[in-house]
Amino acid sequence: MPPDRRRFLPPWAIVENRESFVVVDRTGQALAYLYFEDEPQRQMSMRRLTKGEAYRIARGITRLPTLLGAPK
Numbered sequence: 001m002p003p004d005r006r007r008f009l010p011p012w013a014i015v016e017n018r019e020s021f022v023v024v025d026r027t028g029q030a031l032a033y034l035y036f037e038d039e040p041q042r043q044m045s046m047r048r049l050t051k052g053e054a055y056r057i058a059r060g061i062t063r064l065p066t067l068l069g070a071p072k
Contacts, residue, residue, distance in 0.1 A: 010065035014058045021058040034058050 009026040023032040036054035037043040043050065049057070 012062040012065060014055070014062060021054050023058050023061045032058070032061050
């Protein structure tokens with residue numbers, strides 16, 4: 001698919017909020033929300049990722065356009 005016809009335009013970026021990371025495309029469209037909690041008791045009860053885990057997953061998501069566009 002030509003790049004100008006893609007629905008979610010790269011590059012994708014990570015926006016950090018108080019309790020989450022949001023992966024957005026070039027136009028600011030939110031593509032994924034990754035919620036985190038670093039207080040161990042709340043993390044277990046809320047079943048959330050740590051901030052580091054959430055960031056690593058968000059970073060992996062931002063790499064998808066490059067990985068999917070790589071020649072086979």
